[in-house]
Amino acid sequence: MFARLGTWCHDHRRIVVALWFATLIIGGSIVGAVGTVSKSQFELPNVESRRGTDILKADFGGKGAGQSGSIVFKADQGVTAPAVERAMKPFLAKVDAIKDITVVSPYSAAGARQIGQVGADKGKVAYATIELPLNSTQEQAAAWKKEILKDTPAVPGVQIELGGQIFQDFKAPSSESLGLAFAIVILIIAFGSVLAMGLPVGTALAGISVGTVLAGLLSHLVSQPDFASILGVMIGLGVGIDYALFIVTRFRENLHAGHDVRESTMIALDTAGRAVLFAGTTVVISLLGMVVMQMSFITGLAVGTASVVAVTMVASLTLLPALLGFAGQRVEVTRWRGLIAAGLVAVALVGAGLKVTAVSMVAIVLALLVILVSFAVKPLRNEVPRRAPRPLDQTAAYRWSRGIQHHPWRAFLTGVVVLGVLAVPLLGMRLGFPDEGNAPKDTSTRQAYDLLADGFGPGFNGPLLLATVVPKGTTPTQLAAITTALQSTKGVAFASPAVPNPAGTAALWNVFATTSPQDKATSQLVSRLRHDVLPAAERGSKLDVAVTGSVAIQDDFSSYLAGRLFVFLGAVLLLSFLLLMVVFRSVLVPLKAVIMNLLSIGAAYGVIVALFQWGWARPFLHVESAPIEPFMPMMLFAIVFGLSMDYEVFLLSRVKEDYDRTGDSHTSVANGLAATARVITAAALIMVFVFGSFLLEINRTIKLFGTGLATAVFLDATIVRMLLVPATMELLGDRNWWLPKWLDRILPNIDVEGHDAHDATVGDHLEPELERV
Numbered sequence: 001m002f003a004r005l006g007t008w009c010h011d012h013r014r015i016v017v018a019l020w021f022a023t024l025i026i027g028g029s030i031v032g033a034v035g036t037v038s039k040s041q042f043e044l045p046n047v048e049s050r051r052g053t054d055i056l057k058a059d060f061g062g063k064g065a066g067q068s069g070s071i072v073f074k075a076d077q078g079v080t081a082p083a084v085e086r087a088m089k090p091f092l093a094k095v096d097a098i099k100d101i102t103v104v105s106p107y108s109a110a111g112a113r114q115i116g117q118v119g120a121d122k123g124k125v126a127y128a129t130i131e132l133p134l135n136s137t138q139e140q141a142a143a144w145k146k147e148i149l150k151d152t153p154a155v156p157g158v159q160i161e162l163g164g165q166i167f168q169d170f171k172a173p174s175s176e177s178l179g180l181a182f183a184i185v186i187l188i189i190a191f192g193s194v195l196a197m198g199l200p201v202g203t204a205l206a207g208i209s210v211g212t213v214l215a216g217l218l219s220h221l222v223s224q225p226d227f228a229s230i231l232g233v234m235i236g237l238g239v240g241i242d243y244a245l246f247i248v249t250r251f252r253e254n255l256h257a258g259h260d261v262r263e264s265t266m267i268a269l270d271t272a273g274r275a276v277l278f279a280g281t282t283v284v285i286s287l288l289g290m291v292v293m294q295m296s297f298i299t300g301l302a303v304g305t306a307s308v309v310a311v312t313m314v315a316s317l318t319l320l321p322a323l324l325g326f327a328g329q330r331v332e333v334t335r336w337r338g339l340i341a342a343g344l345v346a347v348a349l350v351g352a353g354l355k356v357t358a359v360s361m362v363a364i365v366l367a368l369l370v371i372l373v374s375f376a377v378k379p380l381r382n383e384v385p386r387r388a389p390r391p392l393d394q395t396a397a398y399r400w401s402r403g404i405q406h407h408p409w410r411a412f413l414t415g416v417v418v419l420g421v422l423a424v425p426l427l428g429m430r431l432g433f434p435d436e437g438n439a440p441k442d443t444s445t446r447q448a449y450d451l452l453a454d455g456f457g458p459g460f461n462g463p464l465l466l467a468t469v470v471p472k473g474t475t476p477t478q479l480a481a482i483t484t485a486l487q488s489t490k491g492v493a494f495a496s497p498a499v500p501n502p503a504g505t506a507a508l509w510n511v512f513a514t515t516s517p518q519d520k521a522t523s524q525l526v527s528r529l530r531h532d533v534l535p536a537a538e539r540g541s542k543l544d545v546a547v548t549g550s551v552a553i554q555d556d557f558s559s560y561l562a563g564r565l566f567v568f569l570g571a572v573l574l575l576s577f578l579l580l581m582v583v584f585r586s587v588l589v590p591l592k593a594v595i596m597n598l599l600s601i602g603a604a605y606g607v608i609v610a611l612f613q614w615g616w617a618r619p620f621l622h623v624e625s626a627p628i629e630p631f632m633p634m635m636l637f638a639i640v641f642g643l644s645m646d647y648e649v650f651l652l653s654r655v656k657e658d659y660d661r662t663g664d665s666h667t668s669v670a671n672g673l674a675a676t677a678r679v680i681t682a683a684a685l686i687m688v689f690v691f692g693s694f695l696l697e698i699n700r701t702i703k704l705f706g707t708g709l710a711t712a713v714f715l716d717a718t719i720v721r722m723l724l725v726p727a728t729m730e731l732l733g734d735r736n737w738w739l740p741k742w743l744d745r746i747l748p749n750i751d752v753e754g755h756d757a758h759d760a761t762v763g764d765h766l767e768p769e770l771e772r773v
Contacts, residue, residue: 002277006269006321010262013322020206020319027213035139036216037223045294047556048530052548055467059506069130069141069164071095071103071148072448074455076157079106079126087153092128095148100140102131125455127448132166141166163448163461165550168439176233178353179690181346183241186689190682191248192384194338196331199248203320204240207312211236214311215304225297228304230694230702234709235305235639238690239283239646240312242683243276244320246650249679251324252331261328265321273317275649280313282579283642286572290634293564295557298631305635334384337374341367353693397677401670404726411727415719422603422715425610431558432627435461435517438700440622453516457493462517464526465549466509466534470500471542478541479507485537486511491525509545517551518626526552558630568634572641573597582747583649584656586737592728593648596720601640604712605633612704623700632704640712643687647721651676655729656737665736669729677722684717 009016071092075084089107096103106126132141145167152160180201187197215224215232250272254264287306291299324331344367351359374380404411437453439446452460466486470479479498486495486509496510511529515521526547534545573594580590608628611617615625655672659665691713694706729736739747 002270002273003266005317006266006273007262009269009318009321010265010325013325016318016322017326020210020315024206024210024213027210027217031213031216034217034220036229037139037219045560047560048546049548049552049556052465052467052546053553055469055506055546056465056508056548059469059501059503060467060508068132069162069167070127070448070452071130071160072125072127072163072451073158073160074125074451075155075159076124078123080123084155084158087155087158091151091153094151095128095130098144098147100133100136101144104129104131125451127163127452130164136166159447159451161444161448161451163436163445163452165436165445168436168443168445176237176353176690176693177349178693178696179234179237179686181349181353182689182693183237183686184342184346184349186682186685187241187245188339188342190245190678191252193331193334194342195327195334196248196252197342199320199323199327199331200241200244202323203244203315204237204312206319207240207315208233208236208308210315211308211311215307218303218307219300222300222303223296224300224304227699227701228301230697230699231301231635231705232305232308234691234694234702234706235283236308236312238687238709238713239280239309239643240315241686241690242643242646243280243313243316245683245686246272246276246679247316247320248324248331255329255332261325265324268324269317269321275646275653276313276316278579278583278649279642279646280309280316282576282645283639284310284313285575286638286642287635289568289572290638292568293561293634295560297557298561298634301631301635302638305639335374335381336384337370337380339384340370340380344370353696393674395674395677398670398674400677400722401673401726404723405666405670405730408727408730411723412731415723415727416599418719419599419603419715423599423606425606425614426602428613429605429609429633430520430613430627431562431630431633432518432523433554433558433629434624434626434700437461437516437518438624438626440698457512457514458516458519459493459513459522462513462522462551463549464511464513464529464547464551466511466529466545466547467506468508468543468545469506470504474541474543478543481541482534482537482543482545483509485533486529489525489529489533491515491521491528513551517554522551523555526555558627561630561634565634569637572637576641576645579645580648581739582749584652584737585739585744585747587739587743588732589652589736592725593644596724597641597644597716599724600644600715600720601637601712603715604636604640604708607711608632608704608708611707612700617703617707621695621703623703626700629701629704632701632708635705636708636712639709640716643713644716644720647680647684647717651680651721651725659737665733666730669726673722673726680717680721684713687713687717 073079073084073088075081077084079085079088085107089105092103092105092107095101096105105128132144145162148162183201184197187200188194191197212229212232215229218224247268250268251264254267255261259267284306287302287309290302293299344363348360348363348367351357351361351363370380436445436449439449441447449461466482468482483495483497486492489495491514492511493514494510494512498507498509500507513519513522513525515525529547534547538545576597577590577594580593581587584590611621612623613625613628617623618625651672654675655668658668658671662668688710691706691710694702697703697706
């Protein structure tokens with residue numbers, strides 16, 4: 001199948017490219033017309049905060065159950081000063097008149113408590129509550145924000161800010177340009193060819209573009225969080241370049257083995273193409289496995305990212321063979337004009353990533369000038385000289401492998417200790433959500449957050465809502481008992497009296513903690529109210545008060561995911577064990593892979609806990625310490641699992657191939673590592689730079705995700721692949737490939753590397769071709 005696919009795409013390359021181009025144009029036009037849907041709302045199963053939200057929807061018209069924000073203002077002369085009131089009252093009335101927005105003004109009877117009464121800012125801070133529809137999207141919020149801010153009054157001594165998570169600034173990412181620039185440089189060094197570099201980059205960009213279009217269309221069926229598109233681009237760029245890198249590498253090997261372009265394409269798809277399909281499918285399955293959590297937020301995140309990865313993988317298996325047909329033998333030729341132009345393009349991308357437009361424009365102009373001048377200046381058309389290839393057993397990777405094999409226990413213990421030390425902070429991981437207090441200090445939402453904390457106390461940024469159905473026969477004294485208990489609870493700064501609905505069938509309380517929403521003490525307060533305070537206050541009545549609000553919802557969300565995280569991880573690890581056992585016909589090889597996967601991902605978790613939860617990243621990443629988003633461990637594991645399977649298959653398939661041919665377990669390890677080391681290193685470096693470039697984004701979640709992925713890939717490609725794998729394989733020797741006969745008979749046969757007769761010849765050419773630099 002793979003051979004036929006490769007030859008068909010090669011022979012019909014114009015049709016294939018046209019189909020991809022048409023799909024992008026038509027799909028992009030449709031998305032441009034209908035738009036996309038994104039929201040970061042948590043829909044929980046049957047937990048207490050969900051029950052409380054249902055009461056608010058049914059009996060209070062959705063009060064507190066929808067999206068909300070606030071207009072926070074501070075007046076040095078006092079918020080009740082006549083000049084301030086004259087400006088703010090009509091402004092708030094205009095906002096309230098906007099369709100689908102409800103405003104509770106601090107100057108109304110209902111909003112009297114919304115004027116600061118604490119600390120040094122007494123009477124100087126106030127806020128108006130903005131209630132938005134339950135299903136408000138990020139795009140709608142951006143439009144509302146623009147409309148609200150356009151009429152902001154200018155009053156001397158008055159600061160006005162727009163608060164609320166839904167109004168946070170959301171900027172389209174630009175730092176992927178930096179990752180792409182580094183990828184260009186790394187690929188040129190690895191391939192020694194500008195055209196060979198351009199093929200993986202072009203394929204990845206095409207896959208990401210069409211995949212993003214597909215994800216946008218799917219967002220109308222499965223709503224996705226606002227950052228799902230960024231994660232899709234990040235992951236798609238990394239895996240897309242990696243997958244194409246493996247196929248282009250095999251294609252060039254085949255050319256040097258004497259095959260023509262058509263045969264080389266066919267063999268590349270029948271060998272590396274199988275590994276790409278295996279690795280890409282594993283990533284997609286791992287991501288979609290999160291759908292079993294049955295939460296719309298997680299489902300949208302999984303579908304959005306998985307769709308981009310899937311399309312990028314398809315691009316590597318269809319578009320890339322067509323492009324190889326167009327490139328042909330020219331993939332081996334690099335001229336000075338191409339090398340210089342590629343370098344200038346990389347500079348332009350760096351300028352775009354750093355938002356230095358002048359640098360980008362100058363670099364692009366210079367690149368075009370180099371191409372034009374080359375027609376008149378012959379030296380620019382000359383080929384770039386290449387370094388003569390070295391034999392496989394004279395490469396640095398081969399010598400490294402032999403060194404590890406001479407001291408396997410030392411290498412094994414060193415790797416385990418390093419990963420173990422990095423994983424130590426994992427023991428203190430706390431799952432939870434950051435709030436607007438983690439936004440950059442120059443944003444309006446962060447300044448609104450700080451004003452509320454200064455004027456009212458930190459708990460006002462995350463109020464708790466307590467709701468209950470009021471059964472017939474409930475007395476005012478029983479409701480008052482709840483209020484008294486709340487007001488006397490440690491950690492409660494303010495608790496309102498019971499507020500009944502017009503029918504008298506339900507009641508709610510507004511409760512503000514003394515600590516911020518993301519503070520551990522606030523979560524402990526929620527737990528104390530649920531398990532100690534409220535049960536005692538409800539005794540003797542039929543009341544059943546539910547604690548809800550953003551803090552309680554996020555706590556329940558975190559607890560729900562944490563309780564199912566180990567089930568998910570166990571399923572993924574079991575899947576990886578079974579797949580590798582089938583592929584490599586071994587019990588110990590997949591068992592080692594599972595254990596090493598746990599070590600590397602545990603170390604990555606430890607790094608993000610130290611940097612983002614403990615606050616070590618504050619000085620250089622400009623993020624405040626906060627809990628780790630509860631979906632992050634699951635997302636990181638799903639993606640890193642797929643990527644590690646990619647490297648695992650690529651490395652071990654070469655080792656197994658050599659072992660089957662020679663029967664020498666020691667030499668096969670050295671040969672396999674030497675034959676794949678530079679490709680794995682190049683692929684990992686691209687991943688690290690692509691993911692690492694997202695540290696420049698404004699969004700803390702994206703920074704954390706990029707750090708986790710970059711760290712996991714780096715550790716997997718260095719300590720695991722280059723240290724632990726050769727050390728453990730040397731220690732186990734022939735036992736690596738042990739498989740009980742009864743198990744061998746029942747396992748299906750899956751050949752990831754194909755059955756091409758030329759593989760033995762082709763495989764010997766990989767390292768010399770990459771060793772030229």
